[in-house]
Amino acid sequence: MQIAILLILAIVGAFTVGGSLFRDNDLPQVGGRAPDFALVGLDGKTHRLSDYRGKLVMVNFWGTFCPPCKEEMPAIEKQYQKWRDAGFEVLAVNLAESKVTVDSFVKQLNLTFPILLDDRMEIRKTYGVVNYPTTFLIDQSGKIALKKEGQMDESFIEQNLIKWLGKM
């Protein structure tokens, strides 16, 4: 009986202590798993992060109201063109702007990678993004390799792509 009681207590204990240790509202960290998400793109299709497993994925949070976000877009586009065949993908998550606003900007810059619409800012909150732009680089196994807040230039992107794509 003693064993049974201690066993029940141990289960309750594991639940309580474990529950607060592994809270799922902890924000994604470098080295940790990137939370999966599914969003509708400007193309009308649903894009799911886990569908891109096996590729190096750049998740970029941006808005047309944010000048550095707009400025880094051509650099991202160039690098996307250069490395997409080597297994590089970009998911540009727009921060709840209207479709028209996003569409006119994307057409103006001729961006070719998927633009996702985070209508309710749920993914922004999941990823704990507060400064724009914020970029996550998610490796082939779904782990966060890099988190960068602020504008990126082309050489920064390229250096990291070379590093994480394993190309010299």
Added chain:
Amino acid sequence: MIENTKCECGHQNAVGTVLCESCGKPLSEELLRGTGPLEMRYDGVARRSMRANPTPIDRVWNFFSSVKVAVYLIIVTLLAASLGTIFQQENMFINRDPAFLLSYYKENYGWFGELYYRLGLSRTFESWWFRGLLFMIGTSLVVCSLDRVLPLYRALKNQQIRKHPTFILRQKVSYAATLPLDAHPSEPSGPADQEEAARRWVERMSAILKKQRYRVHTDGTALLAEKNRFSRWGPYINHIGLIIFLLAALARSVPGWHMDEYYGFLEGQTQKIPNTPYYLKNEKFTVDFYKPEELPEGMRNQGALVPKMYETQAVLYRCAADCDDPSKQPVLEEVARHNILVNHPLKYKGLLAYQYDWQETPQLISVRATLKNRQTGEAYGSFVLDMKQPQDSYVAGPYQLKLRGYYPEFAFENGAPVTKSNDPKAPAFIFTITGPDLPPEGEPYIYFPREIDREQFGQDAINGALGRKLELAVGSMDDVQVALYTSWLNIRVDKPLPYIWVGAAITVIGLAMGFYWQHRRIWLRIDGDRLLFGAHTNKNWYGLRREAAYALNRAGIAVDAKTLETGGKRS
């Protein structure tokens, strides 16, 4: 070391027994030699944890069965809890972005605040170590109780009536006397007569004690009287209540069982309540202010606006289908409708929405725009233009308007149109209009719904010739939908709350049982004409002495209550 735990009365006692479970004789030589009152805790029986050869499991059990350990655990928990009261806890904030929190603690409390945040003390009460301490207190409660209550229950259930003389005489309240049993003048007395007389004396005593509402058991010339035994279970019932209370408090971490969050709801907007299947719509928010003459003198002069009443007309929806598919709009069904006032929350199946705060956040929601001929004033048609998610194109009579660009907060930057934010503070729409007398590829037309922006940015100048021909305009204020307020609601779910109340109620019942009643026992035995009388209680010795003295006096032995006390601390 093997301890001999067999009593001279023949009873085999468990290791760790202090007083023989059967006759009550002290088992250790040391105790036998002493003269003071006996330690009566748990009636001298061995606690469960007292084992001769403890296994590792026994050791764990023994650790938690110690009251000393329990006291230390409580002290450590109190100290830990006090750490959580130095600065504000994180759950007091509406904005819980880590960057914001770090800067808040740093700016308001200096380097110590930063350390406090980094050490996780700003989440003391949700931390694993605090919960671990609570859990250990709970374990200690369970183990301590079981360790004591089971042996005590057995001991009190099988009580020997004729106790050992040492046991009776070394009670804190005791009395010894020679009874005048053979004082019958008429007949000569023998041992049989004496025993008969002793029996009768015990019966008389039994009747007296019964009148004092004792439960009396006799065994020839020995007697055991007992009352209010149930008060001994008080502490354990109290513990059961505390355990239920603790379990309920811990159950708050079960997903979906507890929630205490603050969300802002803009008028006219339906918004998802995170981590629930519910959506809430703020249909209308109203606020009433006190009139200046209703305010006291001092406040009137400050020109303060004091709200009298504020109310959110809320509708609660439940998502019925397509809840997680981002490509579809969720299907919502209305489940509740309530006007939320302070202290009058919307309630639905354990979900509570309290009025918490409000904010003036005037913004355009949509306008009904009409396309007119500027010269003749002829109206071609009208459409609703949404400021959050406008459509791709609109039709007004023979004209088609394709939306090329939308800038919620319009501005010029290096001659190009940009938006400064995603809030419709100065919205601008750029259309391409096609229709009668217009080129097939259309002509551009910019539209500012707000008069002030039209003038500031020079709408007419930008539109040029087309602007002199056609005009988009709003007829009256009825065509403008505006959200004036954001209502802040406190969304709460607390499923374990009823169990917390049940636990608290049981705790109080247990406390009352232990505090307001006392377990009183009286033992007596007559050997020949020698009376041995002892009594024990767990508290209120004064009351017990009075009852004992009263019973003895009624039985013909003149004795003063005070003289019954044999030593130990007076109470």
